Amino acid sequence: MPLLKIDKLSKSFGGLKAVSNLNIEINDGELIGLIGPNGAGKTTVFNLLTGVYEPTEGSVKFQSKDMRGLKPYQVTQSGMARTFQNIRLFSDLTVIENVKIAYHQRSSYSTLSAFLRLPSYYAGEEEMQRKAMELLKIFNLEDKAEEVAKNLPYGEQRRLEIARALGTEPKLLLLDEPAAGMNPQETHDLMNLIRWIRQQFNLAILLIEHDMSLVMGVCERIYVLDYGMIIAQGTPDEIKNNPKVIEAYLGEEVV
Amino acid sequence: MGKRINRQSVLTLVGVLLVYAIVQGSIFMDILPPFVALTLIQVCIFIILATSLNLINGITGQFSIGHAGFMAIGAYVAAIVVVKFHGPLLLALIAGAAAAAVAGFLIGLPTLRLKGDYLAIATLGFGEIVRIVFLNTSYVGGASGFSVPKTITWTWAFWLTVLSIIIIRNFIKSTHGRACISIRENEIAADVMGINTTKYKIMAFTIGAFFAGLAGGIYANYLYIIQPLTFSFLKSFDILVMVVLGGLGSLTGSVLGAVVMTVVSAALSGWPEWRLVITAVLLIVMMIFRPKGLLGTKEFSLSFLGKKGDKNASSKD
Numbered sequence: 077m078p079l080l081k082i083d084k085l086s087k088s089f090g091g092l093k094a095v096s097n098l099n100i101e102i103n104d105g106e107l108i109g110l111i112g113p114n115g116a117g118k119t120t121v122f123n124l125l126t127g128v129y130e131p132t133e134g135s136v137k138f139q140s141k142d143m144r145g146l147k148p149y150q151v152t153q154s155g156m157a158r159t160f161q162n163i164r165l166f167s168d169l170t171v172i173e174n175v176k177i178a179y180h181q182r183s184s185y186s187t188l189s190a191f192l193r194l195p196s197y198y199a200g201e202e203e204m205q206r207k208a209m210e211l212l213k214i215f216n217l218e219d220k221a222e223e224v225a226k227n228l229p230y231g232e233q234r235r236l237e238i239a240r241a242l243g244t245e246p247k248l249l250l251l252d253e254p255a256a257g258m259n260p261q262e263t264h265d266l267m268n269l270i271r272w273i274r275q276q277f278n279l280a281i282l283l284i285e286h287d288m289s290l291v292m293g294v295c296e297r298i299y300v301l302d303y304g305m306i307i308a309q310g311t312p313d314e315i316k317n318n319p320k321v322i323e324a325y326l327g328e329e330v331v
Numbered sequence: 332m333g334k335r336i337n338r339q340s341v342l343t344l345v346g347v348l349l350v351y352a353i354v355q356g357s358i359f360m361d362i363l364p365p366f367v368a369l370t371l372i373q374v375c376i377f378i379i380l381a382t383s384l385n386l387i388n389g390i391t392g393q394f395s396i397g398h399a400g401f402m403a404i405g406a407y408v409a410a411i412v413v414v415k416f417h418g419p420l421l422l423a424l425i426a427g428a429a430a431a432a433v434a435g436f437l438i439g440l441p442t443l444r445l446k447g448d449y450l451a452i453a454t455l456g457f458g459e460i461v462r463i464v465f466l467n468t469s470y471v472g473g474a475s476g477f478s479v480p481k482t483i484t485w486t487w488a489f490w491l492t493v494l495s496i497i498i499i500r501n502f503i504k505s506t507h508g509r510a511c512i513s514i515r516e517n518e519i520a521a522d523v524m525g526i527n528t529t530k531y532k533i534m535a536f537t538i539g540a541f542f543a544g545l546a547g548g549i550y551a552n553y554l555y556i557i558q559p560l561t562f563s564f565l566k567s568f569d570i571l572v573m574v575v576l577g578g579l580g581s582l583t584g585s586v587l588g589a590v591v592m593t594v595v596s597a598a599l600s601g602w603p604e605w606r607l608v609i610t611a612v613l614l615i616v617m618m619i620f621r622p623k624g625l626l627g628t629k630e631f632s633l634s635f636l637g638k639k640g641d642k643n644a645s646s647k648d
Contacts, residue, residue, distance in 0.1 A: 152525035164517050166516035167516065180510050187502070201505070243524075244525050
């Protein structure tokens, strides 16, 4: 049974078919790329998966569970986390607070213990602090734990967003253009980080990306989306030589 | 984190006890002018109102301006318990606060789907509806008011205020409070981080309403008489001004805002025609020089009296 099974998923906005008849399967621990030209519908797919949009047709099954009609927070609670193409941090909060918010759904103490500061409050807060610091250490952000998120350099904000998503302890991580705005060196580091995350956290990753070197370098399988439809799928080598993909990206050859 | 009792909490406790003792002492020796006593109780009431509104507006970022409505519910329910059922004061206060909380929950369910201006208008409408309902209910005296015996003393008002601040602060500095703050910061991201945004908005609204109701109960049992006109949108507006003046998102700011505004308006009580003018000027100057309020989102702390070191005292414990 695959971890994620997208079956004949479609989404129309009025007359525009943003995504049509999409079929994707992701197994445990796989690293999958979703590529396509601008406006192909990649982010729409993420929004459909995470409950931001309701699909017009088709189904999404995650860990054999039907995800239809779930709200974004319920999708996250069931083990799917995402980052955003345009970074959406809690920018006025500190780095560690950003991560702690991700741990909220697994917090162990009630509102009553918060009001009265019962022992479970202290235990719960200490555990969160410890877990959040561990996560920051992994991402090399522990020195900046008390810094306000918006003051971090761009690359670190990206890293923090990934760290925060991992704080929800997902089984599947959706990364929406994580290399956007990064220089080649940063992209290279990110590539290693993504590989390493997958092993360390034992999860599957679905990656949307424009940067071909990144996608070709880390993904095991790639889906190519154009005008809301899958036009090709396969290993990076197969995709590189697929005439349909070349056509979608570079245009048709003029004879 | 870690140490549960630190230097700062000891200093704060000493400060709180000192304020209480000085006032209580002067009441005991009968040297406190009645006007000052009245102002002090009003300060307490407005501190509870401002901090609880800040929980909704500043912490959770839901712009509500119907706080006087919840205060009115608390005041009238507490008054009914005391006058009509001869219940004890504590029970009356709890009943008033609980009734306001229930109203907050019921109003929050539909209105918190609205955002920004729309929510503000809906809560404003709610406050006016509450006032008009009481205005037209002869059971509670209608427009002429409802007489209630004065049973609130400085001790009651002061310690209930302290308790309210502590409970709201404890909530804010917990994971549940952080969930509320995350909604203010970025609602979409909060949702995607697994936070049930609707639940936390309603929770903040309900807790805020609870304490507004408590403040209403204290008010009713101190002022001899309550009238619907007291709880008009102008009252909501006064509370909002205190919160904005102190800084949206700062609890100590709300306390400061409540103290400043209450004292200023008490000092100007001899010139009622100037009160609103001076308040307005104060606000304009404020918005120009400190648009985020006196304290912004920071918390005032006494830690500078101790060792330096902890430069992030505002975000930590």
